[in-house]
Amino acid sequence: MTGSDGFAPAESLDGFGSLGDPVDDYSAYAVGLDSDEFDDVGPMPVLAVVGRPNVGKSTLVNRILGRREAVVEDRPGVTRDRVAYDAIWNGRRFTVVDTGGWEPDAQGLQARVKEQAEIAVGMADAVLLVVDAGVGATDTDEAVVKVLRKAGKPVVLAANKVDDARTEADAAGLWSLGLGEPYAVSALHGRGSGDLLDAVLAALPEAPHDVDRAPGGPRRVALLGKPNVGKSSLLNKVTGEDRSVVHEVAGTTVDPVDELVELGGKTWRFVDTAGIRRRAHEASGAEYYAVLRTEAALEKAEVAVVLVDASEVLSEQDLRIISMVEESGRALVIAYNKWDLVDEDRRYYLDREIERDLVRVTWAPRINLSARTGWHADRLVPAIETALEGWETRVPTARLNAFLGQLVSATPPPVRSGKQPKILFATQPSTRPPKFVLFASGFLEASYRRFIERRLREEFGFAGSPIEISVRVREKRGKG
Numbered sequence: 001m002t003g004s005d006g007f008a009p010a011e012s013l014d015g016f017g018s019l020g021d022p023v024d025d026y027s028a029y030a031v032g033l034d035s036d037e038f039d040d041v042g043p044m045p046v047l048a049v050v051g052r053p054n055v056g057k058s059t060l061v062n063r064i065l066g067r068r069e070a071v072v073e074d075r076p077g078v079t080r081d082r083v084a085y086d087a088i089w090n091g092r093r094f095t096v097v098d099t100g101g102w103e104p105d106a107q108g109l110q111a112r113v114k115e116q117a118e119i120a121v122g123m124a125d126a127v128l129l130v131v132d133a134g135v136g137a138t139d140t141d142e143a144v145v146k147v148l149r150k151a152g153k154p155v156v157l158a159a160n161k162v163d164d165a166r167t168e169a170d171a172a173g174l175w176s177l178g179l180g181e182p183y184a185v186s187a188l189h190g191r192g193s194g195d196l197l198d199a200v201l202a203a204l205p206e207a208p209h210d211v212d213r214a215p216g217g218p219r220r221v222a223l224l225g226k227p228n229v230g231k232s233s234l235l236n237k238v239t240g241e242d243r244s245v246v247h248e249v250a251g252t253t254v255d256p257v258d259e260l261v262e263l264g265g266k267t268w269r270f271v272d273t274a275g276i277r278r279r280a281h282e283a284s285g286a287e288y289y290a291v292l293r294t295e296a297a298l299e300k301a302e303v304a305v306v307l308v309d310a311s312e313v314l315s316e317q318d319l320r321i322i323s324m325v326e327e328s329g330r331a332l333v334i335a336y337n338k339w340d341l342v343d344e345d346r347r348y349y350l351d352r353e354i355e356r357d358l359v360r361v362t363w364a365p366r367i368n369l370s371a372r373t374g375w376h377a378d379r380l381v382p383a384i385e386t387a388l389e390g391w392e393t394r395v396p397t398a399r400l401n402a403f404l405g406q407l408v409s410a411t412p413p414p415v416r417s418g419k420q421p422k423i424l425f426a427t428q429p430s431t432r433p434p435k436f437v438l439f440a441s442g443f444l445e446a447s448y449r450r451f452i453e454r455r456l457r458e459e460f461g462f463a464g465s466p467i468e469i470s471v472r473v474r475e476k477r478g479k480g
Contacts (some may be wrong), residue, residue, distance in 0.1 A: 020085070044093050045085075045094045045125045046124045046125050047094055047096050047124060047126050049061055049098055050102055051129055051130035051141075051144065052101055052102055053101025054101065054204050054406055055161075056129045056159055056161060056187045056188070057099065057101075057130045058098055059187040060096045060128075060130055061096055064089075064096055071154075083097065084258070085097075085291060089201060090198075093328070093338070095123060099120045100117060114298055121148065122151065125154075126153060126204050126286060127155045127156070128152070128155065129179065130158045131174055131177070132161055133159035133160060133167070133171045133173075134167065136170065143178065146181075152202075155179050155203075156180040156199050156200050157180065157181070158183055158185050159185065160185055161186065162185060171183075183199055206327070212368055218266075218268055218269040219384075219388065220271065220300060221271065221302070221305060222273060222301035222304045222330075223270060223304075223307070224294065224298065224306050224321055224324075224325065225275060225276075225308065226275050226276055226309075227275030228307065228309075229273070229308060229309045234369075234377070234380075235272040236371075238261050257272040258271040268384075271297045271300075271311055274291065278388070288476050295324075298324070298328055302331060303332070303333065304331070305330055305333045305380070306332065306335065307337045308334060309337060309340050310346070310350060311341040311346060314353045314354075323360075326361060327444050330391075331388055331390065331431045331463060331464045331465050331467070332465070333365050333387050334361070334367075335366075335369055335383075336369070337369060337371050339368040339369060340370040363457055363464065363465070364464055365383040365386050366383075367380065367388055385462075386467065390464045390465040391431070391434075392431050394431050394434070395428050395434075395464055397428070400426050400428060403456075404423055404452075407455055413445070416443060419442060421440050421441050421444055422442070423439070423444075424439045424441060425439040426438045432467050433468060434465060435467075435469075436470070437471075437472060438472070439471075440471070440474070442474070449471070453467050
């Protein structure tokens with residue numbers, strides 16, 4: 001992490017601190033895997049988890065994964081998009097798709113949530129229908145069952161919230177749904193999860209075993225920004241489908257939604273994240289976990305596209321999100337969205353705001369686009385490629401020292417305590433982002449380090465990438 005002057009101390013050269021979500025002791029029956037382990041494995045069987053609101057779908061998904069991934073809160077309607085996670089049970093891998101609460105007669109935002117659940121069922125190999133055993137089969141549950149029968153997919157029925165033997169009789173009443181045996185489970189405590197997962201694997205097809213694993217994988221792109229700046233609209237535009245729920249209500253996206261996208265002849269993994277309106281320690285409930293998931297998605301990404309509403313004044317939250325990306329060491333692209341709403345007067349003031357507020361990130365590529373209409377969306381990939389190229393740039397040691405020698409000769413470091421420090425040697429130990437270590441005879445002022453960074457960018461580029469510069473002072477040898 002960088003210090004107050006924007007540069008990392010020497011001790012930070014070994015790596016970054018984690019932004020991720022702390023893993024709880026979840027006592028899971030199943031073992032979840034990080035999605036990075038599946039990037040190049042090939043297509044896995046897909047299980048869609050559906051049900052009416054607040055029956056415990058996301059809690060059960062977390063139980064299957066063995067870790068807290070899906071945002072859970074004790075109120076209906078937290079999950080809205082269809083969010084895919086990778087899991088493994090008894091040596092078999094499969095993909096779990098969490099969906100929002102399914103209400104057949106929903107209106108407005110909930111209608112979009114219902115559409116995403118229907119899409120998830122259509123793309124799945126099997127469906128896990130979650131019903132609250134304590135409430136029993138409702139009219140909504142029966143309406144969902146009718147839709148599932150039309151889909152023709154294998155359905156496993158989970159009677160959730162059976163926390164002890166006294167409530168097992170409640171599960172038996174769900175035979176009336178006509179889906180076969182209801183598996184009594186407690187997503188909260190894990191009771192009955194093993195039997196349920198065995199039934200799920202019996203309904204899913206076998207995963208392909210002859211997949212050639214290619215080195216590397218799709219480059220990961222995180223879409224960040226405050227609520228309602230158009231992140232989900234941009235993901236839908238580049239994928240060519242309604243992948244994320246889009247609504248005028250701010251904060252529609254809660255869980256990160258990732259999708260493989262073919263753009264510019266390459267495959268990318270785009271991740272739509274929840275809008276950040278405040279810091280994690282200032283948020284509460286579902287918003288708190290949404291911010292943590294966004295930070296974790298940024299930590300896994302290689303490049304972050306920060307969307308800014310060009311029709312509004314740059315806010316403190318916009319600048320805070322940009323600073324968060326810079327401090328995380330990820331490549332950065334700034335996209336000014338809703339450009340179709342910007343008139344000439346607004347463009348003039350926007351230029352002044354950029355000169356005043358974004359002076360620290362003048363190195364980040366900037367593009368103007370409209371996610372709603374698709375105007376200039378084709379400029380997104382070239383900007384991302386430019387940022388990744390700068391993020392992975394390495395300067396040979398000989399060339400770096402020759403450059404610094406000429407720089408110091410023309411502009412030596414300022415005198416400190418009556419002595420002028422000398423830069424003895426420099427090296428770039430790593431990339432992603434570029435990190436430089438300067439070995440000097442004395443302390444170098446922060447202003448001089450910023451001067452070196454500016455000249456490094458002028459000479460070698462590093463467009464779209466933060467730079468870390470640390471100074472190691474040569475220790476004086478004691479007498480005798």
